[in-house]
Amino acid sequence: MRVEVDQGLCSGHAQCAVAAPDLFQLDEDGYVLPYDGEVPEEREPQARVGARACPERALKILTT
Ligand code: F3S
Structure with a gap:
């Protein structure tokens, strides 16, 4: 699993870092x-929780 971060969508809500502080800084x-x-x-479950926490949908989970 990888996480694609769309920094253009990020608005600084910080919910990702609250939900998954080991992954998102x-x-x-x-x-x-x-x-x-x-x-x-x-840490995959934590990554999913962190991605879901973002109200801007700036974090995308990529699985292959
Ligand atoms: Fe940005 Fe979303 Fe995190 S807006 S700081 S990626 S909760």
């Missing part, structure tokens, strides 16, 4: 930083 202005690489399997 914010820059100094409160906008989500890109998530690079594979999500570790044991």
